[in-house]
Amino acid sequence: MSERVALVTGANKGIGLEIARQLASEGSTVWLGARDSGRGEAAAAELRRAGLDAKFVPLDVTDADSIGAAARQIEADSGRLDVLVNNAGIFVDDAPPSGLSLDRLRQTYETNVFGPVAVTQAMLPLLRKSTAARVVNVSSGLGSLTQNSDPGYEYAAAKLLAYNSSKAALNAVTIQFAHELRDTPIKVNAADPGYVATDLNGNQGTRTVQQGARIAIQLASLPGDGPSGGFFNEDGPLPW
Numbered sequence: 093m094s095e096r097v098a099l100v101t102g103a104n105k106g107i108g109l110e111i112a113r114q115l116a117s118e119g120s121t122v123w124l125g126a127r128d129s130g131r132g133e134a135a136a137a138e139l140r141r142a143g144l145d146a147k148f149v150p151l152d153v154t155d156a157d158s159i160g161a162a163a164r165q166i167e168a169d170s171g172r173l174d175v176l177v178n179n180a181g182i183f184v185d186d187a188p189p190s191g192l193s194l195d196r197l198r199q200t201y202e203t204n205v206f207g208p209v210a211v212t213q214a215m216l217p218l219l220r221k222s223t224a225a226r227v228v229n230v231s232s233g234l235g236s237l238t239q240n241s242d243p244g245y246e247y248a249a250a251k252l253l254a255y256n257s258s259k260a261a262l263n264a265v266t267i268q269f270a271h272e273l274r275d276t277p278i279k280v281n282a283a284d285p286g287y288v289a290t291d292l293n294g295n296q297g298t299r300t301v302q303q304g305a306r307i308a309i310q311l312a313s314l315p316g317d318g319p320s321g322g323f324f325n326e327d328g329p330l331p332w
């Protein structure tokens with residue numbers, strides 16, 4: 093097979109765009125999924141101007157029709173998928189747990205949990221055509237129940253009902269898919285990029301997108317004897 097074919101969701105900016113840039117820099121053909129065509133096209137054009145093989149595909153991870161159309165477009169153009177990075181995510185908590193609306197909770201789960209599930213299900217036929225497919229779910233250290241319940245955790249004050257529980261659920265989703273696919277070449281892992289300066293946090297994060305993208309790139313490039321069903325940052329395994 094030629095170079096790898098990758099899809100990154102939410103790739104028009106932030107960590108997703110940087111993951112797409114790094115995958116393409118390593119020689120992959122990268123599909124940049126974005127829900128807004130203008131923003132997605134602009135991001136793909138930026139990478140192409142740098143000489144990279146980047147293509148835009150319309151993809152709203154909360155919209156089943158959009159997901160299906162994206163799968164058909166990638167199938168028609170590329171025929172398979174070697175890397176899927178479920179990166180699209182939102183942070184919309186605007187109140188403590190006692191006051192958070194169920195609408196915000198549902199909205200968060202639609203994007204951060206049901207989105208990656210639906211995209212993974214839709215892309216699995218293409219991932220099965222790869223000899224060594226890798227699925228990376230972009231989670232968060234805030235999704236670690238062990239860390240989040242530790243009063244000494246660096247971000248213990250961040251008790252975000254929707255965001256944190258959605259990432260804990262995404263970690264659980266990662267384990268379920270990894271188990272089902274354990275006898276295939278497909279590996280499914282969750283990545284914690286750390287606290288990265290992006291629009292998600294008003295650019296308050298202490299790490300760069302280059303640093304934040306690193307663990308996703310590592311998990312996208314795992315060797316055949318690498319782990320599946322794990323949760324990692326660039327220093328190694330994280331506690332669930």
Ligand SMILES: NC(=O)c1ccc[n+]([C@@H]2O[C@H](COP(=O)([O-])OP(=O)(O)OC[C@H]3O[C@@H](n4cnc5c(N)ncnc54)[C@H](OP(=O)(O)O)[C@@H]3O)[C@@H](O)[C@H]2O)c1
Binds near residue numbers: 126
């Ligand atoms: N920044 C951090 O410190 C940090 C830490 C841990 C984990 N993460 C995770 O890293 C991932 C990327 O976040 P980021 O920090 O790079 O944030 P960001 O700059 O806000 O980027 C989020 C991306 O997700 C896209 N998106 C949101 N809803 C979508 C939908 N329904 N369909 C398709 N795309 C959608 C956004 O598109 P639009 O431009 O159209 O809104 C944007 O491209 C998220 O999963 C986030 O939870 C971030």
